[in-house]
Amino acid sequence: MNGTGNTILVTGASSGIGLGLALRLHNAGNKVIIAGRRKALLDKIVSEHPGIDSVLLDVCDPKSIQRSSEALAISHPDLNVLINNAGIMHWEDLTSPENLGTAEDTVTTNLLGTIRMVYAFTPQLIKQPSATIINVSSALAFVPLPATPTYSATKAAVHSFTQSLRVQLQASSIEVLELAPPGVRTTLLGQENDEHAMPLDEFLNEVFELLKISPTPHELIVERAKPLRFAEASGSHDEVLEMLASYKPSAD
Incomplete structure (x- = not known):
């Protein structure tokens, strides 16, 4: 992936990792379009960072995705990078039936959202001489919390x-790249002040160092994510799973 001169769409870009990526990429000389569901927040970010564009896009809504892909094909025909970052994360008690709705929303946002975005935007990306799709997964893809x-x-x-x-x-x-973050200090799970989570700026610094490698690695794995990413290969999967099993939501 070229470090500059791209036209980049970032979903879930109104906060956390998505916003951090968007601002870093904008400052590096790329044209960045931030996507999200909250218009007022998108407008605020755009006003504070001249040159960034925004699009109202709900990855849970197939019609919203289709409308956005059609609109951006006209307004930004040179779009060549898609970062599928939008996601939600919630505590779940699998013995409580009322948590089923939470589980269904999570699948719709995190998985179907990513799949639908790929189907909608690949036809435009494939026309470009050079393009990139970055799907944001998680270190928890390899050992679950x-x-x-x-x-x-x-x-x-x-x-x-x-x-x-x-x-x-x-x-x-x-x-096609995969970014698999460890726990990062964002509002995703209320861990913005969690001392065990990685500071956002530290995480972004390391990610952008990985992006400078040529050719770009298929997987962008920062050091803190490696114990989970390679737990199976190192034979430590069960030990890491047991450690993660002790991490539970606070009583309040």
Whole structure:
């Protein structure tokens, strides 16, 4: 992936990792379009960062995705990078039937959202001389956090889907990357002040160092994510799973 001169769409870009990626990419000399569901927040970010564009897009709504893909094909015909970052993460008690709705919403957002975005935007990306799709999974794709079972499962599915996508597009102009973050200090799971989570700026610094490698690695794995990513290969999967099993939501 070229470091500059791209036209980049980032979903889930109104906060956290998505916003962090968008701002770094904008500052590096790329044209960035941030996508999200909250217009007022998108407008605020655009006003604070001249040059960034926005699009109202709900990855849970197939019609919203289709409308956005059609609109951006006209307004930004040179769009050549798609970052599928939108996602939700919630605690779940699998013994409580009322949590089923949470699980279904998680699948719709994290997995179907990513799949639908790929189907909608690949026809435009494939026309470009050089293009990139980055799917954001998680280190929990490789060892689940039992207290967030559906989130972990959707990210494992995103990992699998990304591998297949890469193979199918290997003869095209599109490179396919996977970004698998560890726990990062964002509002995703209320961990913005969690001392065990990685500071966002540290995470972004390391990601952008990985993006400078040529050719770009298929998987962008920062050091803190490696114990989970390679747990199976190192024989430590069960030990890591047991450690994660002790991590539960606070009583409040």
